Amino acid sequence: MNKHWHWLVWATILLSGAAYAEAPPQPGSVAPAFVLPDGNGKSRSLAEWRGKWVVLYFYPKDNTPGCTTEAINFRDNQPQFMELNAQVVGVSVDTESSHRDFAEEKRLPFPLLSDQSGKVSQSFGAYSNWGVIKFAKRYTFLIDPEGMVAKTYLQVDAGKHVGEVIADLKFLAAK
Numbered sequence: 001m002n003k004h005w006h007w008l009v010w011a012t013i014l015l016s017g018a019a020y021a022e023a024p025p026q027p028g029s030v031a032p033a034f035v036l037p038d039g040n041g042k043s044r045s046l047a048e049w050r051g052k053w054v055v056l057y058f059y060p061k062d063n064t065p066g067c068t069t070e071a072i073n074f075r076d077n078q079p080q081f082m083e084l085n086a087q088v089v090g091v092s093v094d095t096e097s098s099h100r101d102f103a104e105e106k107r108l109p110f111p112l113l114s115d116q117s118g119k120v121s122q123s124f125g126a127y128s129n130w131g132v133i134k135f136a137k138r139y140t141f142l143i144d145p146e147g148m149v150a151k152t153y154l155q156v157d158a159g160k161h162v163g164e165v166i167a168d169l170k171f172l173a174a175k
Contacts, residue, residue: 024125024139024152031056031143032123036091036113039100044089044111046147053086053150053173054143055165058126058136062094062102062112066138066158073162075108084169085145091115091126092136142168 025031031054035045046054057074059067074081074088081088088110092099099112113120118134121127126139138158142151142165150172153161 022122022125022127024154025141025149027149027151029149031141031147031149032120034120034123036115036120037096038111038113039096039098039103041096044113046143049087049089050147051145053084053145053169055081055086055088055140055169056091056124056143057088057138057140058091058121058124059138060135061092062098063105067092068106070138070156070158070161071102071106071108073159074110075106077162077166078109080166081169084166084173086169089113091120093118093121093127093134140165142172144172 031046033046035043038044046056055074057070059070061067071090074090078088090110090112092112093115094102095116096114099114102108103112115121115136118127118129118136121136124139124141126137128135128137138156140153140156140161141149144150151168153164
């Protein structure tokens with residue numbers, strides 16, 4: 001028997017955890033409902049933003065280069081989102097206190113929600129579980145004022161993404 005068989009067993013275990021993921025909701029479908037705590041421990045739900053566009057963005061980890069770039073770009077473009085009647089909401093599997101510290105340090109004017117169980121990320125197809133390493137994938141969902149998924153972004157470039165979202169939001173809101 002091969003002396004490296006145990007590596008095959010561990011690789012199988014790790015990959016089996018990563019293999020299961022729900023498919024992301026498609027445009028035209030109802031966005032999955034959720035309730036999650038923000039960085040201050042307040043429960044927030046998708047339903048509270050009914051009547052507004054919601055830019056629901058999932059990201060891997062607070063205070064990492066790509067996630068910081070994306071968050072700052074959303075922050076710096078906040079006036080445009082407000083003009084378009086859109087609420088930006090970030091979600092990751094980080095803790096509430098991590099979100100609070102990140103939002104305070106970067107002066108983020110929108111809520112960051114803590115999905116420590118990964119269930120909400122999973123319902124949006126944005127959850128990666130590699131056994132001991134769990135994180136939200138960098139996905140964004142544009143949700144219309146009636147709670148329907150209007151657009152999905154499954155290949156996000158953190159530096160260019162916000163511009164794409166604003167352009168799509170302008171186009172969709174004008175319909």
